[in-house]
Amino acid sequence: MATLVFNHEEIAARELKPELLELDGISRASVEAHYKLYEGYVNKRNEILRKLADVDVASANQVYSDLRGLKVDLSFAIGGIKNHEVYFEHLGGGGGDPDGAIASLVERDFGGIEAWRADLKATGMAARGWAWTAYDWDEERLFNYIGDAQNTFPVWNATPLVALDVYEHAYFLDYQTDRSSYIEAFFNNLDWGVINGWVAKYQIQA
Ligand SMILES: [Fe+2]
Numbered sequence: 228m229a230t231l232v233f234n235h236e237e238i239a240a241r242e243l244k245p246e247l248l249e250l251d252g253i254s255r256a257s258v259e260a261h262y263k264l265y266e267g268y269v270n271k272r273n274e275i276l277r278k279l280a281d282v283d284v285a286s287a288n289q290v291y292s293d294l295r296g297l298k299v300d301l302s303f304a305i306g307g308i309k310n311h312e313v314y315f316e317h318l319g320g321g322g323g324d325p326d327g328a329i330a331s332l333v334e335r336d337f338g339g340i341e342a343w344r345a346d347l348k349a350t351g352m353a354a355r356g357w358a359w360t361a362y363d364w365d366e367e368r369l370f371n372y373i374g375d376a377q378n379t380f381p382v383w384n385a386t387p388l389v390a391l392d393v394y395e396h397a398y399f400l401d402y403q404t405d406r407s408s409y410i411e412a413f414f415n416n417l418d419w420g421v422i423n424g425w426v427a428k429y430q431i432q433a
Contacts, residue, residue: 235276240269246319252412257400268307275301306377313390320418327423331433336369347371351393360389
């Protein structure tokens with residue numbers, strides 16, 4: 228039997244930071260429900276890897292349709308983990324304008340803080356699931372990329388520094404259909420210190 232996953236060690240969900248239960252304009256109930264969805268992606272990832280380890284690729288062709296489903300679902304689950312880990316990690320701050328290295332990058336690549344914010348907000352309004360400010364290592368600049376689901380449409384060799392979740396589950400409890408007000412609340416809770424920590428860790432040159 229030829230299997231596909233040689234190491235299917237399980238991973239665990241990251242702890243929810245206590246600051247996230249006291250956000251400004253995003254309720255504790257909303258964050259707790261949202262965190263459960265994130266835990267669901269972690270569980271799903273572990274479950275899919277277990278199933279992949281049992282797929283015998285040396286057997287009949289009919290295996291490929293099962294394999295396709297598992298591989299697509301794996302990209303969704305792992306996307307859901309990565310997107311939400313950025314989201315939860317960089318909330319809990321005081322919002323306002325960026326400072327430090329991220330401010331220099333934003334000014335260089337968007338022409339100003341307001342232009343960046345307006346573009347990210349518009350991208351979030353246009354998206355079905357996500358808008359990211361990502362550093363693209365090939366272009367050597369920031370872009371605000373759009374996402375519809377957890378696995379669409381990440382771009383290779385780009386690192387997300389801001390992850391704006393615009394799925395209804397992120398705001399419906401607090402804002403019903405008013406996504407625009409939720410996005411304002413999102414900006415008001417960003418922790419620029421965390422984001423600058425990533426710029427430093429990844430050695431992104433401003
Ligand atoms: Fe979400």
